[in-house]
Amino acid sequence: MEVLLRDLFDGTKRFIDFDYTTDLSEEEVFFEKPFKDPVRFSGRIENRAGVVSLTADIEAALSLHCSRCGKPIRDFKAVPVDMILVPQGDPSADEAECVFEVRDRQELNELLVPELLLDMDMAVLCKEDCRGRCFKCGADLNEKECGCVREEPRSPFSVLKNIQIK
Ligand SMILES: [Zn+2]
Ligand SMILES: [Zn+2]
Numbered sequence: 244m245e246v247l248l249r250d251l252f253d254g255t256k257r258f259i260d261f262d263y264t265t266d267l268s269e270e271e272v273f274f275e276k277p278f279k280d281p282v283r284f285s286g287r288i289e290n291r292a293g294v295v296s297l298t299a300d301i302e303a304a305l306s307l308h309c310s311r312c313g314k315p316i317r318d319f320k321a322v323p324v325d326m327i328l329v330p331q332g333d334p335s336a337d338e339a340e341c342v343f344e345v346r347d348r349q350e351l352n353e354l355l356v357p358e359l360l361l362d363m364d365m366a367v368l369c370k371e372d373c374r375g376r377c378f379k380c381g382a383d384l385n386e387k388e389c390g391c392v393r394e395e396p397r398s399p400f401s402v403l404k405n406i407q408i409k
Contacts, residue, residue: 311375
């Protein structure tokens with residue numbers, strides 16, 4: 244959604260409310276396309292005593308896969324956003340992390356979508372103690388023990404087990 248921010252900066256308008264959804268189904272995050280459902284962006288851009296702030300909630304249903312066993316996971320993510328907006332070229336843009344330079348006519352997705360993507364987790368699990376899959380036969384170890392002989396992953400300490408104390 245495009246908003247005319249000039250009106251807010253010059254005080255013609257006091258606030259702009261927005262509430263819209265965007266299709267981000269082609270957006271790839273950590274080798275997945277998690278946004279099968281439209282993502283909702285709602286909030287307000289407001290001029291308070293000359294300072295233009297944007298507060299928003301990003302709400303996204305997520306379709307992911309467990310990074311251990313590969314099972315599909317449905318999850319929900321809500322990202323609160325709080326930004327100060329300044330016109331392009333405003334020197335205060337460099338002062339703080341939450342200050343964003345914007346155009347007179349600004350596409351909100353350009354500001355908000357990166358906030359959602361930065362908040363995504365690199366690895367998700369279907370449950371905290373997911374046992375994953377057997378790397379030999381592919382069995383889901385949450386369901387059954389397949390019986391394969393699997394060497395324990397090497398750790399720097401595994402060598403200690405072989406030291407005999409005489
Ligand atoms: Zn899992
Ligand atoms: Zn197995």
